[in-house]
Amino acid sequence: MPTSISIRQISQLKIPEGETVVERAGVPLGSIRRSETTFIINSESYTIYNCSFSKDYADNISVFIPEIDDYIELNSYKKKIEFKLYYNSHKGIIFSDATTPITKSFLNCLNATPSVNIEYKTPHFNLESIANQLIETKGVGFDSDDEGVSSKSFYGSEVDTNQEASYALEQDHSTKLIGSIEVLGSLYTIMFTQSGSIVAYSKIPTTKEGKPLENPMLHFSLDVLSTIHFLD
Structure with a gap:
């Protein structure tokens, strides 16, 4: 099963102490609270924020209501999602273990919250x-200017020899890239997206020097970013 992490570059982050309600237009949509613990990776300190966010879904589901001891059909529902943000103030980068759409929506609402900078x-x-x-x-x-086509995707073992795909990479029009890359001596199939995510399709390391990793994907993504010299 693919594992992903979302990334944002941060130039400023000021959040009040305690729990902060995340809202948009005065409507509470979630919360954020700084954890009392920090996360240390490769001698770098990461501040942890515990987050929650409610998202509306348009889907038909059956829900059991205890008060009436029966199920009812709903065509939409709200789901609360809990996740963590890992912030490195020295590198000016933040990682989210939520999906990219959730991360994007949450940060947009966080930015709209009056008490947050x-x-x-x-x-x-x-x-x-x-x-x-x-x-x-x-x-x-990559994005496309073809009539009636907004984007294109090409897949295959020799996709980089395709003229359109190669041109998109050369002109910096590509929106995602999937391939096998060597990270610390092992090969992994990874996707990089311009929406700010790294997706691992291969099994990633869950231990280091015989000890289990607290957040394997965060460790792995940092190794990947180091491999592509993104944090240099």
Whole structure:
């Protein structure tokens, strides 16, 4: 099963002590609270924020209501999602273990919360440079100007030889890149997206020097970013 992490570059982050209600237009949508513990990776300190966010879903589901001892049909519902943010003030980067859409919506609402001061941007990967590091390119996605077509994706063992895919990488029009890359001596199939996510399709390390990792994907993504020289 793929594992993902979302990334944002942060230039400023000020959040009040205690729990802060995250809202938009005065409507509470979630919360954020700084954890009392920090996370240390490669001698770098990460502040942990415990977050929650409610998202509306348009879907038909059956829900059991104890008060009437029966199920009712709903065509929409609200789901509360809990996740963590890992903030490195020295590197000016934040990682979210929520999906990219949830991370995007949460940060937009956090930015709209009056008591919070945050400035951030989505990282831009040099996908052409990364493609040159891949052992094998397996997929390229990019925006399209073709009539009636907004985007295209090509997949295959020789996708980088496709003229359109190659041109998109050269012109920095590509929106995602999938391929096999060597990280600390092992090969992994990874996707990089311009929406700020890294997705691992291979099994990632869960231990280091015989000890279990607290957050394997965070460790792995930092190794990946180091491999592509993103944090240099």
